[in-house]
Amino acid sequence: MAPSATDIITNNYDVLSLKDKDYVDTISVSDYESGAETVKYGGKTPKEMIGAALQKHIDTVDPQDCEPGDEDAFFVADLGEVYRQHMRWKQQLPRITPHFAVKCNPDPGLLRLLDKLGAGFDCASKAEIDQVRAMGVDPARIIYANPCKTTSYLKRTVKTGVKQMTFDNTDELYKIKHIYPTAELFLRICTDDSASLCRLSNKFGASMDKVPQLLALAKELGLDVAGVAFHVGSGASDPDAFRKAIVDARSVFDQAAVLGYQLHTLDCGGGFTSDTFDDMSAVLAEAVDKEFPPHVRIIAEPGRFYTSSAFTLACNVIARRTVEADNLGGNTSYMLYMNDGVYGNFSSIIFDHQHPVPRVLRSQSCVDGYKYSTIPESLVDSGYGSDADGTFAHPREKKAITYSIWGPTCDGIDCISSEWYSTETLDIGDWLYFEDMGAYTMCSATKFNGFPDKHKTIYVCSEPAAAGFVEPYTRV
DSSP states (O other): OOOOOOOEEETTOOOOOOOTTOOOOSSOGGGSOOSSOOOGGGOOOHHHHHHHHHHHHHTTOOTTSSOTTTTOOEEEEEHHHHHHHHHHHHHHOTTEEEEEEGGGOOOHHHHHHHHHTTOEEEEOSHHHHHHHHHTTOOGGGEEEOOSSOOHHHHHHHHHHTOOEEEEOSHHHHHHHHHHOTTOEEEEEBOOOOTTSSBOOTTTSOBOGGGHHHHHHHHHHTTOEEEEEEOOOOBTOOOHHHHHHHHHHHHHHHHHHHHTTOOOOEEEOOOOOOTTTHHHHHHHHHHHHHHHSOTTSEEEEOOOHHHHGGGEEEEEEEEEEEEEOGGGTTTOOEEEEEESOOTTTGGGHHHHSOOOOOOEEEEOTTSSSOBOOOOSOOOTTTTTOSOTTTTOOOOTTOOOOEEEEEEOSSSOTTOEEEEEEEESSOOOTTOEEEESSOOSSSGGGOOOGGGOOSOOOEEEEEOOGGGGGGOOOOOOO
Protein backbone atom coordinates (compact mmCIF):
# COMPACT_ATOMS: atom_id res chain seq x y z
CA MET A 1 0.00 0.00 0.00
CA ALA A 2 1.36 3.44 -0.94
CA PRO A 3 2.05 6.05 1.72
CA SER A 4 -1.14 7.84 2.68
CA ALA A 5 -1.63 11.55 2.20
CA THR A 6 -2.85 13.86 4.89
CA ASP A 7 -5.30 16.71 4.42
CA ILE A 8 -5.05 19.80 6.58
CA ILE A 9 -8.29 21.71 6.31
CA THR A 10 -9.05 24.85 8.30
CA ASN A 11 -12.38 26.48 8.96
CA ASN A 12 -11.86 29.13 6.31
CA TYR A 13 -11.01 26.39 3.83
CA ASP A 14 -7.52 27.71 3.07
CA VAL A 15 -4.91 24.97 2.80
CA LEU A 16 -1.83 25.78 4.86
CA SER A 17 1.61 26.04 3.30
CA LEU A 18 2.95 22.66 2.27
CA LYS A 19 6.23 20.93 1.87
CA ASP A 20 6.99 19.28 -1.48
CA LYS A 21 6.33 15.77 -0.14
CA ASP A 22 2.86 16.61 1.17
CA TYR A 23 -0.31 16.24 -0.84
CA VAL A 24 -3.64 17.96 -0.33
CA ASP A 25 -6.71 17.47 -2.50
CA THR A 26 -7.79 20.53 -4.43
CA ILE A 27 -11.44 19.85 -3.53
CA SER A 28 -12.39 21.76 -0.40
CA VAL A 29 -14.41 20.02 2.28
CA SER A 30 -16.89 22.85 1.85
CA ASP A 31 -18.01 21.04 -1.29
CA TYR A 32 -19.34 18.19 0.87
CA GLU A 33 -22.47 19.19 2.71
CA SER A 34 -23.41 17.45 5.95
CA GLY A 35 -27.00 18.61 6.00
CA ALA A 36 -26.68 20.86 9.06
CA GLU A 37 -26.78 24.63 9.01
CA THR A 38 -23.41 26.36 8.88
CA VAL A 39 -22.22 28.78 11.52
CA LYS A 40 -21.90 32.49 10.74
CA TYR A 41 -19.03 33.84 8.65
CA GLY A 42 -19.40 30.87 6.32
CA GLY A 43 -17.53 28.42 8.52
CA LYS A 44 -18.65 24.95 9.52
CA THR A 45 -19.11 23.61 13.02
CA PRO A 46 -16.46 21.13 14.24
CA LYS A 47 -18.78 18.16 13.68
CA GLU A 48 -19.61 19.38 10.18
CA MET A 49 -15.93 19.62 9.32
CA ILE A 50 -15.27 16.12 10.63
CA GLY A 51 -18.28 14.79 8.76
CA ALA A 52 -17.17 16.44 5.54
CA ALA A 53 -13.68 14.94 5.88
CA LEU A 54 -15.13 11.48 6.51
CA GLN A 55 -17.38 11.73 3.48
CA LYS A 56 -14.65 13.15 1.28
CA HIS A 57 -12.41 10.15 1.97
CA ILE A 58 -14.99 7.39 1.59
CA ASP A 59 -16.17 8.99 -1.67
CA THR A 60 -12.77 8.04 -3.11
CA VAL A 61 -13.04 4.37 -2.07
CA ASP A 62 -15.07 1.65 -3.75
CA PRO A 63 -14.80 -1.32 -1.34
CA GLN A 64 -15.96 -3.65 -4.14
CA ASP A 65 -13.26 -2.53 -6.57
CA CYS A 66 -10.20 -1.00 -4.89
CA GLU A 67 -6.59 -1.83 -4.22
CA PRO A 68 -5.92 -3.97 -1.12
CA GLY A 69 -5.90 -1.68 1.90
CA ASP A 70 -7.58 1.31 0.27
CA GLU A 71 -10.70 0.60 2.31
CA ASP A 72 -8.76 0.36 5.60
CA ALA A 73 -10.09 2.08 8.70
CA PHE A 74 -8.97 5.70 9.03
CA PHE A 75 -9.02 8.56 11.54
CA VAL A 76 -10.16 12.14 11.26
CA ALA A 77 -8.39 14.30 13.84
CA ASP A 78 -9.71 17.74 14.69
CA LEU A 79 -6.65 19.66 15.86
CA GLY A 80 -8.95 22.57 16.68
CA GLU A 81 -10.41 20.48 19.50
CA VAL A 82 -6.91 19.85 20.88
CA TYR A 83 -6.27 23.59 20.79
CA ARG A 84 -9.52 24.31 22.65
CA GLN A 85 -8.60 21.80 25.35
CA HIS A 86 -5.21 23.45 25.71
CA MET A 87 -6.85 26.86 26.15
CA ARG A 88 -9.18 25.32 28.70
CA TRP A 89 -6.18 23.94 30.59
CA LYS A 90 -4.39 27.30 30.58
CA GLN A 91 -7.48 29.07 31.84
CA GLN A 92 -8.19 26.71 34.72
CA LEU A 93 -4.66 25.59 35.62
CA PRO A 94 -2.52 28.61 34.65
CA ARG A 95 0.25 27.67 37.06
CA ILE A 96 0.65 24.08 35.85
CA THR A 97 2.57 23.37 32.65
CA PRO A 98 1.14 20.35 30.79
CA HIS A 99 3.58 17.63 29.71
CA PHE A 100 1.54 15.54 27.30
CA ALA A 101 1.63 11.78 27.96
CA VAL A 102 2.92 10.50 24.62
CA LYS A 103 1.81 6.95 25.43
CA CYS A 104 -1.82 8.10 25.17
CA ASN A 105 -1.56 9.03 21.50
CA PRO A 106 1.73 9.37 19.60
CA ASP A 107 0.14 10.87 16.48
CA PRO A 108 2.81 13.11 14.89
CA GLY A 109 0.44 15.89 13.84
CA LEU A 110 -0.91 16.07 17.38
CA LEU A 111 2.58 16.16 18.93
CA ARG A 112 3.71 18.90 16.55
CA LEU A 113 0.74 21.06 17.52
CA LEU A 114 1.37 20.57 21.24
CA ASP A 115 5.02 21.42 20.72
CA LYS A 116 4.08 24.70 19.06
CA LEU A 117 1.64 25.45 21.88
CA GLY A 118 4.50 25.19 24.35
CA ALA A 119 3.56 21.95 26.07
CA GLY A 120 6.15 19.61 27.50
CA PHE A 121 6.17 15.84 27.03
CA ASP A 122 5.95 12.86 29.34
CA CYS A 123 7.88 10.00 27.76
CA ALA A 124 8.24 6.46 29.10
CA SER A 125 10.60 4.76 26.65
CA LYS A 126 13.47 5.27 24.22
CA ALA A 127 11.10 5.37 21.24
CA GLU A 128 8.92 8.07 22.77
CA ILE A 129 11.92 10.20 23.70
CA ASP A 130 13.41 9.75 20.22
CA GLN A 131 10.13 10.73 18.55
CA VAL A 132 9.82 13.92 20.54
CA ARG A 133 13.50 14.85 20.27
CA ALA A 134 13.33 14.31 16.49
CA MET A 135 10.81 17.16 16.42
CA GLY A 136 13.45 19.46 17.88
CA VAL A 137 11.91 19.66 21.36
CA ASP A 138 14.31 20.96 24.01
CA PRO A 139 15.33 18.13 26.40
CA ALA A 140 14.34 20.40 29.30
CA ARG A 141 10.70 20.05 28.18
CA ILE A 142 10.80 16.25 28.43
CA ILE A 143 10.45 14.10 31.53
CA TYR A 144 11.36 10.41 31.44
CA ALA A 145 8.38 9.48 33.60
CA ASN A 146 9.05 5.77 34.07
CA PRO A 147 10.25 4.83 37.57
CA CYS A 148 11.68 1.51 36.35
CA LYS A 149 13.77 2.12 33.25
CA THR A 150 15.50 -0.33 30.90
CA THR A 151 19.27 -0.07 31.37
CA SER A 152 20.04 0.37 27.66
CA TYR A 153 17.29 2.99 27.35
CA LEU A 154 18.75 4.92 30.26
CA LYS A 155 22.18 4.86 28.59
CA ARG A 156 20.58 6.19 25.43
CA THR A 157 18.85 8.93 27.40
CA VAL A 158 22.19 10.31 28.51
CA LYS A 159 23.00 11.01 24.85
CA THR A 160 19.66 12.75 24.23
CA GLY A 161 20.23 15.30 26.98
CA VAL A 162 16.97 14.47 28.77
CA LYS A 163 17.82 14.81 32.47
CA GLN A 164 14.45 14.80 34.27
CA MET A 165 13.27 11.36 35.34
CA THR A 166 11.32 9.59 38.06
CA PHE A 167 12.28 6.88 40.54
CA ASP A 168 10.51 5.07 43.38
CA ASN A 169 12.92 2.44 44.73
CA THR A 170 16.47 1.87 45.90
CA ASP A 171 17.50 -0.38 43.02
CA GLU A 172 16.63 2.34 40.53
CA LEU A 173 18.80 4.79 42.44
CA TYR A 174 21.82 2.49 42.20
CA LYS A 175 21.14 2.05 38.45
CA ILE A 176 20.95 5.80 37.90
CA LYS A 177 24.09 6.41 39.96
CA HIS A 178 26.00 4.00 37.71
CA ILE A 179 24.63 5.21 34.37
CA TYR A 180 23.40 8.81 34.72
CA PRO A 181 24.65 10.36 37.99
CA THR A 182 23.87 13.92 36.83
CA ALA A 183 20.17 13.23 36.20
CA GLU A 184 17.50 15.38 37.86
CA LEU A 185 15.36 12.99 39.86
CA PHE A 186 11.71 13.18 40.87
CA LEU A 187 10.67 10.87 43.70
CA ARG A 188 7.35 9.30 42.71
CA ILE A 189 5.11 8.66 45.68
CA CYS A 190 2.14 6.34 45.99
CA THR A 191 -1.37 7.81 45.96
CA ASP A 192 -4.94 6.66 46.47
CA ASP A 193 -6.09 5.87 42.92
CA SER A 194 -9.06 3.69 43.86
CA ALA A 195 -11.47 5.99 42.00
CA SER A 196 -9.55 5.90 38.71
CA LEU A 197 -10.30 4.10 35.47
CA CYS A 198 -6.87 2.44 35.33
CA ARG A 199 -5.04 2.09 38.64
CA LEU A 200 -1.27 2.55 38.73
CA SER A 201 -0.37 2.55 42.44
CA ASN A 202 -0.18 -1.24 42.50
CA LYS A 203 2.84 -0.95 40.20
CA PHE A 204 4.49 2.41 40.82
CA GLY A 205 5.04 4.85 43.66
CA ALA A 206 6.92 4.75 46.97
CA SER A 207 4.83 4.63 50.11
CA MET A 208 5.28 7.58 52.44
CA ASP A 209 7.02 5.44 55.05
CA LYS A 210 9.76 4.64 52.49
CA VAL A 211 10.42 8.28 51.60
CA PRO A 212 13.04 8.95 54.33
CA GLN A 213 15.05 5.90 53.28
CA LEU A 214 14.99 6.84 49.60
CA LEU A 215 15.95 10.46 50.20
CA ALA A 216 18.78 9.42 52.51
CA LEU A 217 20.15 6.94 49.96
CA ALA A 218 19.97 9.48 47.16
CA LYS A 219 21.90 11.92 49.35
CA GLU A 220 24.48 9.26 50.18
CA LEU A 221 24.95 8.47 46.49
CA GLY A 222 25.33 12.13 45.62
CA LEU A 223 22.29 12.18 43.36
CA ASP A 224 20.24 15.27 42.56
CA VAL A 225 16.66 14.92 43.78
CA ALA A 226 14.92 17.88 42.15
CA GLY A 227 11.25 17.21 42.78
CA VAL A 228 8.33 14.97 43.61
CA ALA A 229 5.91 13.18 41.28
CA PHE A 230 2.62 11.38 41.78
CA HIS A 231 -0.20 9.96 39.66
CA VAL A 232 -3.79 9.55 40.90
CA GLY A 233 -4.58 6.96 38.20
CA SER A 234 -5.63 7.25 34.58
CA GLY A 235 -9.15 8.62 34.21
CA ALA A 236 -9.43 9.68 37.86
CA SER A 237 -12.79 10.78 39.24
CA ASP A 238 -12.15 11.75 42.89
CA PRO A 239 -10.89 15.33 43.39
CA ASP A 240 -9.84 14.51 46.94
CA ALA A 241 -7.18 12.17 45.54
CA PHE A 242 -5.37 15.24 44.20
CA ARG A 243 -5.77 17.12 47.47
CA LYS A 244 -4.29 14.29 49.55
CA ALA A 245 -1.44 13.72 47.06
CA ILE A 246 -0.50 17.42 47.17
CA VAL A 247 -0.31 17.34 50.98
CA ASP A 248 1.89 14.22 50.83
CA ALA A 249 4.11 15.83 48.21
CA ARG A 250 4.62 18.87 50.43
CA SER A 251 5.69 16.53 53.22
CA VAL A 252 8.36 15.07 50.92
CA PHE A 253 9.59 18.58 50.07
CA ASP A 254 9.95 19.32 53.78
CA GLN A 255 11.76 16.05 54.52
CA ALA A 256 14.14 16.67 51.63
CA ALA A 257 14.93 20.16 52.92
CA VAL A 258 16.12 18.67 56.21
CA LEU A 259 18.71 16.68 54.24
CA GLY A 260 19.88 19.78 52.39
CA TYR A 261 17.92 19.30 49.18
CA GLN A 262 16.17 22.25 47.58
CA LEU A 263 13.41 20.66 45.54
CA HIS A 264 12.02 22.92 42.84
CA THR A 265 9.47 20.90 40.84
CA LEU A 266 6.20 19.11 41.55
CA ASP A 267 4.83 16.73 38.91
CA CYS A 268 1.10 16.19 39.46
CA GLY A 269 0.91 13.31 36.94
CA GLY A 270 -2.20 12.53 34.92
CA GLY A 271 -5.75 11.38 35.57
CA PHE A 272 -7.52 14.25 33.80
CA THR A 273 -10.66 13.68 31.74
CA SER A 274 -12.73 16.27 29.94
CA ASP A 275 -15.92 15.36 31.80
CA THR A 276 -14.48 15.83 35.29
CA PHE A 277 -11.87 18.47 34.51
CA ASP A 278 -13.73 21.44 35.97
CA ASP A 279 -14.10 19.83 39.39
CA MET A 280 -10.65 18.22 39.42
CA SER A 281 -8.79 21.32 38.24
CA ALA A 282 -10.46 23.55 40.83
CA VAL A 283 -9.34 21.29 43.66
CA LEU A 284 -5.86 20.84 42.22
CA ALA A 285 -5.28 24.56 41.65
CA GLU A 286 -6.42 25.41 45.17
CA ALA A 287 -4.29 22.69 46.78
CA VAL A 288 -1.16 23.64 44.85
CA ASP A 289 -1.45 27.31 45.77
CA LYS A 290 -2.08 26.41 49.41
CA GLU A 291 0.88 24.04 49.82
CA PHE A 292 3.54 25.40 47.44
CA PRO A 293 4.97 28.90 47.13
CA PRO A 294 5.05 30.57 43.70
CA HIS A 295 8.71 29.80 43.01
CA VAL A 296 8.03 26.03 42.89
CA ARG A 297 7.59 24.83 39.32
CA ILE A 298 4.40 22.78 38.81
CA ILE A 299 3.89 20.39 35.88
CA ALA A 300 1.41 17.61 35.07
CA GLU A 301 1.04 14.77 32.57
CA PRO A 302 -2.40 14.96 30.87
CA GLY A 303 -3.19 12.55 28.06
CA ARG A 304 -6.80 11.66 27.28
CA PHE A 305 -7.93 15.14 28.34
CA TYR A 306 -6.31 16.53 25.19
CA THR A 307 -7.05 13.81 22.67
CA SER A 308 -10.07 11.65 23.44
CA SER A 309 -12.72 13.77 21.73
CA ALA A 310 -10.43 15.01 18.95
CA PHE A 311 -10.25 11.74 16.97
CA THR A 312 -13.03 9.98 15.05
CA LEU A 313 -12.50 6.52 13.54
CA ALA A 314 -14.26 5.22 10.41
CA CYS A 315 -14.41 1.48 9.65
CA ASN A 316 -15.62 -0.49 6.66
CA VAL A 317 -17.97 -3.49 6.91
CA ILE A 318 -15.98 -6.26 5.24
CA ALA A 319 -18.40 -9.15 5.81
CA ARG A 320 -21.89 -9.88 7.06
CA ARG A 321 -23.41 -13.06 8.46
CA THR A 322 -27.18 -13.44 8.60
CA VAL A 323 -28.60 -15.04 11.72
CA GLU A 324 -31.84 -16.65 10.59
CA ALA A 325 -35.12 -15.47 12.06
CA ASP A 326 -36.17 -18.82 13.55
CA ASN A 327 -33.33 -18.51 16.07
CA LEU A 328 -34.54 -15.16 17.33
CA GLY A 329 -38.28 -15.44 17.67
CA GLY A 330 -38.94 -14.34 14.12
CA ASN A 331 -36.50 -11.41 13.98
CA THR A 332 -33.57 -11.74 11.60
CA SER A 333 -30.30 -10.27 12.95
CA TYR A 334 -26.83 -9.84 11.52
CA MET A 335 -23.23 -10.23 12.54
CA LEU A 336 -21.15 -7.42 11.03
CA TYR A 337 -17.39 -7.84 10.57
CA MET A 338 -15.32 -4.64 10.36
CA ASN A 339 -11.74 -4.08 9.23
CA ASP A 340 -10.65 -2.95 12.70
CA GLY A 341 -11.05 -4.58 16.10
CA VAL A 342 -9.71 -5.09 19.61
CA TYR A 343 -6.29 -6.08 18.30
CA GLY A 344 -6.24 -2.76 16.43
CA ASN A 345 -7.61 0.65 17.34
CA PHE A 346 -10.31 -0.85 19.54
CA SER A 347 -7.66 -2.12 21.95
CA SER A 348 -9.11 0.52 24.28
CA ILE A 349 -12.00 -1.86 24.96
CA ILE A 350 -9.64 -4.29 26.67
CA PHE A 351 -6.84 -2.06 27.96
CA ASP A 352 -8.73 1.12 28.80
CA HIS A 353 -12.22 -0.16 29.72
CA GLN A 354 -13.86 1.87 26.95
CA HIS A 355 -17.18 1.22 25.22
CA PRO A 356 -17.00 2.75 21.72
CA VAL A 357 -20.40 3.66 20.28
CA PRO A 358 -21.07 2.57 16.64
CA ARG A 359 -22.87 4.97 14.34
CA VAL A 360 -23.78 4.59 10.68
CA LEU A 361 -21.61 6.66 8.35
CA ARG A 362 -22.72 5.32 4.97
CA SER A 363 -25.38 2.75 4.16
CA GLN A 364 -26.26 1.48 0.69
CA SER A 365 -29.86 1.08 1.86
CA CYS A 366 -30.13 4.82 2.48
CA VAL A 367 -31.38 7.10 -0.31
CA ASP A 368 -28.40 9.45 -0.15
CA GLY A 369 -26.16 6.85 1.45
CA TYR A 370 -24.66 9.29 3.96
CA LYS A 371 -25.68 9.19 7.61
CA TYR A 372 -23.11 11.19 9.63
CA SER A 373 -24.86 13.14 12.41
CA THR A 374 -23.83 16.67 13.35
CA ILE A 375 -26.04 16.79 16.44
CA PRO A 376 -25.44 15.05 19.78
CA GLU A 377 -27.10 11.66 20.09
CA SER A 378 -28.25 9.75 23.15
CA LEU A 379 -27.14 6.15 23.58
CA VAL A 380 -30.62 5.09 22.51
CA ASP A 381 -30.38 7.17 19.33
CA SER A 382 -26.99 5.62 18.55
CA GLY A 383 -28.35 2.09 18.79
CA TYR A 384 -27.78 1.07 22.41
CA GLY A 385 -31.34 0.32 23.37
CA SER A 386 -33.79 -2.50 22.81
CA ASP A 387 -36.51 -2.34 20.19
CA ALA A 388 -38.31 -5.11 22.07
CA ASP A 389 -38.54 -3.20 25.35
CA GLY A 390 -39.50 0.05 23.64
CA THR A 391 -36.37 2.03 24.54
CA PHE A 392 -35.26 2.34 20.92
CA ALA A 393 -36.89 5.34 19.32
CA HIS A 394 -36.67 6.71 15.81
CA PRO A 395 -38.66 9.53 14.24
CA ARG A 396 -39.70 7.35 11.29
CA GLU A 397 -40.63 4.49 13.62
CA LYS A 398 -38.78 1.98 11.49
CA LYS A 399 -38.22 -1.46 12.92
CA ALA A 400 -34.82 -1.72 14.60
CA ILE A 401 -32.51 -4.48 13.44
CA THR A 402 -30.27 -6.30 15.92
CA TYR A 403 -26.56 -6.49 15.13
CA SER A 404 -23.40 -7.70 16.76
CA ILE A 405 -20.16 -6.08 15.59
CA TRP A 406 -16.87 -7.93 15.25
CA GLY A 407 -13.27 -7.22 14.31
CA PRO A 408 -11.42 -8.86 11.40
CA THR A 409 -9.19 -11.35 13.26
CA CYS A 410 -9.82 -15.04 13.85
CA ASP A 411 -10.05 -14.62 17.62
CA GLY A 412 -13.47 -14.87 19.25
CA ILE A 413 -12.56 -12.14 21.72
CA ASP A 414 -12.42 -9.66 18.85
CA CYS A 415 -15.88 -8.22 19.49
CA ILE A 416 -16.73 -4.51 19.39
CA SER A 417 -20.36 -4.79 20.45
CA SER A 418 -22.34 -7.92 21.31
CA GLU A 419 -25.67 -6.14 20.77
CA TRP A 420 -26.40 -3.01 18.81
CA TYR A 421 -29.51 -1.72 17.06
CA SER A 422 -30.05 0.26 13.90
CA THR A 423 -32.99 0.99 11.63
CA GLU A 424 -30.63 0.70 8.65
CA THR A 425 -30.03 -2.63 6.91
CA LEU A 426 -26.25 -2.66 6.76
CA ASP A 427 -24.31 -4.73 4.26
CA ILE A 428 -20.79 -5.39 3.00
CA GLY A 429 -19.11 -2.15 1.91
CA ASP A 430 -21.02 0.10 4.30
CA TRP A 431 -19.21 2.31 6.79
CA LEU A 432 -19.50 2.86 10.54
CA TYR A 433 -17.86 5.61 12.58
CA PHE A 434 -16.87 5.93 16.22
CA GLU A 435 -16.31 9.18 18.08
CA ASP A 436 -13.99 9.80 21.05
CA MET A 437 -11.29 7.48 19.71
CA GLY A 438 -8.26 9.62 20.50
CA ALA A 439 -6.98 8.01 23.69
CA TYR A 440 -5.24 4.63 24.04
CA THR A 441 -6.36 3.41 20.62
CA MET A 442 -3.72 3.64 17.88
CA CYS A 443 -0.95 3.52 20.48
CA SER A 444 -1.73 -0.07 21.47
CA ALA A 445 -2.78 -1.46 18.07
CA THR A 446 -1.03 -4.67 16.98
CA LYS A 447 -0.38 -6.60 13.76
CA PHE A 448 -2.10 -9.74 15.06
CA ASN A 449 -3.21 -12.02 12.22
CA GLY A 450 -1.28 -9.80 9.82
CA PHE A 451 -3.74 -6.90 9.95
CA PRO A 452 -2.27 -3.35 9.87
CA ASP A 453 -1.47 -1.50 13.07
CA LYS A 454 -1.14 1.92 11.42
CA HIS A 455 -3.95 3.80 9.74
CA LYS A 456 -4.32 7.01 7.80
CA THR A 457 -5.07 10.17 9.75
CA ILE A 458 -6.85 13.08 8.06
CA TYR A 459 -6.43 16.34 9.96
CA VAL A 460 -8.96 19.15 10.09
CA CYS A 461 -8.77 22.29 12.18
CA SER A 462 -12.09 23.69 13.41
CA GLU A 463 -10.49 26.46 15.47
CA PRO A 464 -9.34 29.49 13.42
CA ALA A 465 -7.06 30.61 16.26
CA ALA A 466 -5.13 27.35 15.95
CA ALA A 467 -4.53 27.51 12.20
CA GLY A 468 -1.16 29.20 12.60
CA PHE A 469 0.08 26.37 14.82
CA VAL A 470 -0.94 23.51 12.51
CA GLU A 471 1.50 21.93 10.09
CA PRO A 472 0.85 19.30 7.41
CA TYR A 473 2.28 15.90 8.19
CA THR A 474 2.04 12.60 6.36
CA ARG A 475 1.42 9.34 8.17
CA VAL A 476 2.24 6.03 6.51
